[in-house]
Amino acid sequence: MRVGFSILKEIKDKRAALSGQVYGIKDIEFERMIKLLEKQGYIERVLRVGDRFSLKPVRLSEKGERFLMEHAELADEYPDSMEELKEWVRADRAKE
Structure with missing residues (x-):
């Protein structure tokens, strides 16, 4: 859940260029997460060209905004730097 959040x-x-590397996951896993978020209606306007995609024009839908509000407790512990993000995400994987 932390990766999606x-x-x-x-x-x-509208920060950082996102990729699987940022989260310590394979690019294919990151791409699947983007597709899932889009399919579930959390994001919209993912730009696709062939087998590549861009998140520059992407934006949150109302459902995506609600998800962030409903999980505000994660925002309280969200890391300040991108370097700490991998460890923060791993904490979620350790629970699985």
């Missing part, structure tokens, strides 16, 4: 938060804040 972080992707939505970063899109909302």
Whole structure:
């Protein structure tokens, strides 16, 4: 859940170029997460060209905004730097 939350938060804040490397996951896993977030209606306007995609025009839908508000407790512990993000995401994987 933390990866999805972080992707939505970063899109909302219009920060950092996002990739699997940022989260310590494979690019294919990151791409699947983007597709899932789009399919579930949390984000819109993912630009696709062939097998590549861009998140520059992407924005949160109302559902994505609600998700961030409903999980505000994650925002309280969200890391300040991108370097700490991998560890923060791993904490979620350790629970699985």
